[in-house]
Amino acid sequence: MSNDAIVLLKQDHKEIKKVFREFQNAGENATQRKGDLVARMIELLTVHTYIENEVMYPEVRKLLPDLEDDVLESYEEHHVADVLVTELSAMSPDAERFDAKTTVLIENVLHHIEEEEDEWFPKVREGLGRKQLTMIGERMQAARMKAPRSPAQPSALKKTIDAVLN
Ligand SMILES: [Fe+2]
Numbered sequence: 475m476s477n478d479a480i481v482l483l484k485q486d487h488k489e490i491k492k493v494f495r496e497f498q499n500a501g502e503n504a505t506q507r508k509g510d511l512v513a514r515m516i517e518l519l520t521v522h523t524y525i526e527n528e529v530m531y532p533e534v535r536k537l538l539p540d541l542e543d544d545v546l547e548s549y550e551e552h553h554v555a556d557v558l559v560t561e562l563s564a565m566s567p568d569a570e571r572f573d574a575k576t577t578v579l580i581e582n583v584l585h586h587i588e589e590e591e592d593e594w595f596p597k598v599r600e601g602l603g604r605k606q607l608t609m610i611g612e613r614m615q616a617a618r619m620k621a622p623r624s625p626a627q628p629s630a631l632k633k634t635i636d637a638v639l640n
Pocket residue numbers: 523526548552586590
């Protein structure tokens with residue numbers, strides 16, 4: 475199995491998009507199922523954002539300074555997703571705005587994934603060798619082990635507060 479950072483992140487994206495599609499196809503009245511799917515989304519997004527914020531983004535910023543603007547824009551997109559994820563995690567699936575908020579989260583994250591995969595990950599692939607990408611991937615897998623699973627956990631909360639204050 476590859477530990478290439480970009481391969482690993484794209485695998486996460488695929489899994490996240492699958493849950494998005496399941497939500498979109500769940501139908502009007504599947505309140506319980508949609509609640510479960512959103513809980514799954516929250517977990518996947520919390521972990522994925524954590525490993526990108528902690529490892530991938532700072533490494534790319536350091537090694538490929540030309541990509542700084544892309545990385546900074548991506549941090550801001552993570553922040554928007556964090557806010558929606560935090561709100562959704564405190565919301566009941568039968569709340570009036572639950573579906574609407576989830577739909578906005580899905581739209582935002584799909585746009586963000588597209589920018590990563592189509593715009594700046596290819597430049598990272600070009601700029602870094604396979605060996606470097608594997609080292610970053612291995613560090614991400616280690617970070618995954620200690621990643622928060624929900625936005626209410628202290629390390630996730632701290633990340634959101636830092637993003638607001640900085
Ligand atoms: Fe991202």
